[in-house]
Amino acid sequence: MELLAFGKTGWGDELFYATLMTIAVSITAMLVGFFFALIFTPLKLSKYKTLNLVGNFYTTVIRGVPELLVIYLFFFGGSGAIMYVASIFGYFEYIEINAFITGSMAIGIISGAYSTEVFRGAIQSIDKGQFEAAKVLGINKFGQFYKIILPQMLRLAIPNLSNVWQITLKDTSLISVTGLVEIMRQSYIAAGSTRDPLFFYSFAAVLYLLLTYVSMKLINKLEVKYSRGY
Amino acid sequence: MDFDLMITSFPKLLGATVVTLKLLSASLFFGLFLGLFFAILRLNKNIFINKFAYGYSYIFRGTPLLVQIFIIYFGLGQIEYLRTTFLWVILKEPYWCAIIAFTLNTGAYTSEILRSAFQTIKPGIIEAGKSLGISNKIIFYKIQIPIAIRQSLPAYGNEIILMMKGTSLASTVTLMDLTGVAKYIISTTFKPIEVFIVAGGIYLFMTFIIHNVIKYLEKKNSFQQ
Numbered sequence: 001m002e003l004l005a006f007g008k009t010g011w012g013d014e015l016f017y018a019t020l021m022t023i024a025v026s027i028t029a030m031l032v033g034f035f036f037a038l039i040f041t042p043l044k045l046s047k048y049k050t051l052n053l054v055g056n057f058y059t060t061v062i063r064g065v066p067e068l069l070v071i072y073l074f075f076f077g078g079s080g081a082i083m084y085v086a087s088i089f090g091y092f093e094y095i096e097i098n099a100f101i102t103g104s105m106a107i108g109i110i111s112g113a114y115s116t117e118v119f120r121g122a123i124q125s126i127d128k129g130q131f132e133a134a135k136v137l138g139i140n141k142f143g144q145f146y147k148i149i150l151p152q153m154l155r156l157a158i159p160n161l162s163n164v165w166q167i168t169l170k171d172t173s174l175i176s177v178t179g180l181v182e183i184m185r186q187s188y189i190a191a192g193s194t195r196d197p198l199f200f201y202s203f204a205a206v207l208y209l210l211l212t213y214v215s216m217k218l219i220n221k222l223e224v225k226y227s228r229g230y
Numbered sequence: 231m232d233f234d235l236m237i238t239s240f241p242k243l244l245g246a247t248v249v250t251l252k253l254l255s256a257s258l259f260f261g262l263f264l265g266l267f268f269a270i271l272r273l274n275k276n277i278f279i280n281k282f283a284y285g286y287s288y289i290f291r292g293t294p295l296l297v298q299i300f301i302i303y304f305g306l307g308q309i310e311y312l313r314t315t316f317l318w319v320i321l322k323e324p325y326w327c328a329i330i331a332f333t334l335n336t337g338a339y340t341s342e343i344l345r346s347a348f349q350t351i352k353p354g355i356i357e358a359g360k361s362l363g364i365s366n367k368i369i370f371y372k373i374q375i376p377i378a379i380r381q382s383l384p385a386y387g388n389e390i391i392l393m394m395k396g397t398s399l400a401s402t403v404t405l406m407d408l409t410g411v412a413k414y415i416i417s418t419t420f421k422p423i424e425v426f427i428v429a430g431g432i433y434l435f436m437t438f439i440i441h442n443v444i445k446y447l448e449k450k451n452s453f454q455q
Contacts (some may be wrong), residue, residue, distance in 0.1 A: 040264040064391070064437035066398030070408050077422035166292075173294035177402065184296060191304065198305035205293040205301065212292040 003194060004203070011190045011200070018186035019207055023180060025104050025172045030165060032108025037115035044120050055116070062113035066172050074106035075178045103175035113169040122157040123149065130208060155226045162219040166212055173208070183207050236424045239415050244431050246411035247436075253325075253397045253407060257332030264333060265340025272345045283341065290338035295396050298335055303327040303403045328400040336393050343389060347382035348374060380451045387444030391437050397403060408432060 006012040036058075041053035062070065083095050126149060134144040176184035187204040191197035271283035290298065306312055306321055320326045351374055359369040401410030412429035416422045 061430065062436065064395075064434045066395040066409055066433060068398040068428060069412060069426060069433070070403065071407075072413050072416060073422050073426045076416050076420065077426075080422070091420075130316055170294040173296045174399075176296070178295070184294070184300075188300075196308065198301065198308045201301040201305050205297045208293045208297060209289065 014186055018130050018181055019185045022172050026169045029107035029111050029168050030102040033111030033115045037111025037119050040116045041119040059113045059116050062110055067110055067174055071106045071174055073101050078102045099178050099180040099220040103180050107171050114164045117155050118160040122153045140228055158223050232421050232424050235421055236428050243411055245434055246408045247405040249417050250397050254394050257336055260333040261282055261336035261340055264337030265344055268341035269344035287338040287341050290335050295335050295399055298329040299399055302331045307433055324403040324405050339389050343382045343385045347378040350381055351377050383448050390440050
């Protein structure tokens with residue numbers, strides 16, 4: 001128990017902040033994923049074959065390639081790409097991007113591919129009559145989507161989105177290879193300096209279990225809220 | 231775009247693919263038995279056995295695979311007693327540690343897939359078997375298992391693809407699998423995009439093959455209607 005003490009003697013406070021970091025990265029990645037899903041879901045549902053192809057390419061490639069490989073691409077290629085863009089604007093100094101941004105972008109793109117599939121499935125399972133009824137009532141496009149399609153879609157999407165959240169949460173452990181101090185990295189540091197890897201990695205496992213357990217409870221509440229009337 | 235690098239790195243990456251495939255097939259093979267074992271425990275009426283099997287799948291599905299590998303590779307070596315037993319011969323090798331971790335992980339997911347497949351079998355089918363005077367053992371092996379395999383094929387196909395992606399974590403315990411070699415080439419040449427295209431292409435090709443094999447098996451095993 002001394003190992004987990006707060007303050008200078010133990011690793012309690014470090015692991016606490018590392019847990020907050022894991023939560024922060026997961027939420028950021030999830031939001032980045034929603035952003036990508038917002039772009040690619042319409043592409044996948046579009047009438048045009050070319051746009052379909054772009055959408056399918058994104059989801060197929062990201063879901064078929066290991067997460068770790070995507071993270072390495074971002075880790076090694078991220079600053080190079082930014083520097084290339086900067087050089088067009090006449091800036092030639094070395095730019096190093098923050099591990100938090102690289103990590104949440106990489107995980108976000110992965111999570112976005114899964115979210116896209118979830119949203120596509122949810123929209124496709126809404127009755128066609130709903131779209132037609134909205135049109136007939138003369139509701140404008142914006143209103144159609146936000147007032148009629150979105151609330152119904154969310155009810156169908158939330159159970160699957162909770163799976164995406166679990167995957168995203170667990171994937172954040174992979175960012176530890178880039179040096180961002182989240183649960184896994186902090187456990188690695190603590191295990192190295194105390195020579196007690198069994199304890200710290202087991203404790204990391206407990207922290208992840210706790211995070212998945214608590215988030216499941218919260219998501220279940222949301223699910224109840226959105227399925228009112230069913 | 232450095233095409234020369236892509237061409238020269240291709241054979242190296244292809245060689246590493248063999249390691250990935252070995253890890254994948256070994257862990258799927260052992261994982262299937264483990265999954266079947268725990269699925270049967272889940273169907274047991276004894277509450278302790280049931281809870282034990284549920285706890286196993288809950289823990290391994292609720293924690294990242296990376297933590298599981300690190301506990302087995304770095305953690306278990308710390309127990310002095312283990313070092314004196316014959317188990318140490320296996321546990322000091324990163325290759326076997328990775329296979330153990332992958333097996334335990336895929337076993338947890340497989341047990342859930344098989345459990346739900348067993349539970350969706352209509353009771354009428356089992357009752358029909360019983361009324362024909364077939365023994366419980368034969369009902370299990372000849373009726374329940376074939377139907378459960380058919381039911382669980384699509385979900386198990388997904389699990390194979392997830393596991394194939396999971397084997398990339400072997401590179402974190404010094405194994406040179408496809409991702410490990412790709413990382414090595416990236417960090418020596420600093421050409422991430424080229425290497426990503428080649429390595430990612432190989433992974434996608436494997437995904438494609440697995441996907442189609444499962445699709446073929448599903449068609450072959452589907453009930454004639």
